Amino acid sequence: MYRVKEAFYTLQGEGAQAGRAAVFCRFSKCNLWTGREKDRAGAVCNFCDTDFVGTDGQNGGRFETAEALALHIRGLWPHAGGRPYVVCTGGEPLLQLDGALIDAFHRQGLEVGVETNGTLPAPEGIDWLCVSPKADAEVVIRRCDEVKLVYPQPLALPERFLSISAQHYFLSPMASPSAPASGQDEIKQSNTRLATDYCLAHPQWRLTLQMHKIVGID
Numbered sequence: 001m002y003r004v005k006e007a008f009y010t011l012q013g014e015g016a017q018a019g020r021a022a023v024f025c026r027f028s029k030c031n032l033w034t035g036r037e038k039d040r041a042g043a044v045c046n047f048c049d050t051d052f053v054g055t056d057g058q059n060g061g062r063f064e065t066a067e068a069l070a071l072h073i074r075g076l077w078p079h080a081g082g083r084p085y086v087v088c089t090g091g092e093p094l095l096q097l098d099g100a101l102i103d104a105f106h107r108q109g110l111e112v113g114v115e116t117n118g119t120l121p122a123p124e125g126i127d128w129l130c131v132s133p134k135a136d137a138e139v140v141i142r143r144c145d146e147v148k149l150v151y152p153q154p155l156a157l158p159e160r161f162l163s164i165s166a167q168h169y170f171l172s173p174m175a176s177p178s179a180p181a182s183g184q185d186e187i188k189q190s191n192t193r194l195a196t197d198y199c200l201a202h203p204q205w206r207l208t209l210q211m212h213k214i215v216g217i218d
């Protein structure tokens with residue numbers, strides 16, 4: 001059984017694939033926070049900007065089989081052709097994404113991207129793997145396509161994550177969890193400045209912005 005909070009067609013807003021059309025599949029549940037506000041302060045990850053509780057979002061639900069979920073996601077790709085792309089996120093997608101679902105996505109012609117906190121092993125066959133480390137959680141994935149560190153996080157200096165082998169290393173300015181969907185709040189602005197200064201001083205790191213929030217799409 002796969003539990004999905006919501007699924008929607010949009011543009012990838014972050015990282016090296018930013019600007020690319022994709023169906024986002026947001027899995028329910030995370031291993032670093034319950035998703036309930038009352039638990040946020042005590043959570044391992046306490047800056048999350050996402051609601052991943054339950055299965056009640058747009059196109060969300062419970063799917064008994066990998067085939068059923070893959071068909072559902074493929075049905076949200078609104079074109080006959082192109083190279084359909086699914087981005088598995090959450091919550092923490094690696095609590096649920098398994099080899100059977102990756103195979104089912106591939107049988108539907110979908111390329112498979114994953115956004116993960118990196119604390120759980122990744123199954124084989126993922127086409128694009130993004131690891132976003134959290135300061136107080138051990139990263140077990142040692143190799144991926146991109147590292148995307150939300151910045152700044154106390155005690156998570158970017159240098160610490162260069163031992164993860166990747167093609168790209170990004171800093172993503174931390175947004176306040178309750179910020180409006182569009183525009184930049186003051187906290188975000190000062191975090192963007194901090195991330196910019198870090199990238200200027202350490203050119204191995206590149207700046208990425210949450211483009212979807214600027215544009216005002218999901």
Ligand SMILES: C[S@@+](CC[C@H](N)C(=O)[O-])C[C@H]1O[C@@H](n2cnc3c(N)ncnc32)[C@H](O)[C@@H]1O
Nearest residue numbers: 047048049050090091092115116117132174175
């Ligand atoms: C909601 S998470 C879901 C996937 C996975 N659990 C993870 O943390 O990578 C998706 C992406 O949003 C980022 N993110 C979460 N809260 C954020 C915030 N307040 N500001 C900027 N990025 C944030 C995460 O670091 C991750 O890269």
Ligand SMILES: Nc1nc2[nH]cc(C(=O)O)c2c(=O)[nH]1
Nearest residue numbers: 011012013014089115212218
């Ligand atoms: N457009 C868009 N791009 C994204 N990239 C990562 C997202 C996520 O929540 O995982 C996300 C998201 O929620 N929307």
Ligand code: SF4
Nearest residue numbers: 030033045048091117
């Ligand atoms: S950012 Fe990712 S790891 Fe952190 S609480 Fe949200 S879903 Fe979980």
Ligand SMILES: [Mg+2]
Nearest residue numbers: 049050089218
């Ligand atoms: Mg998001």
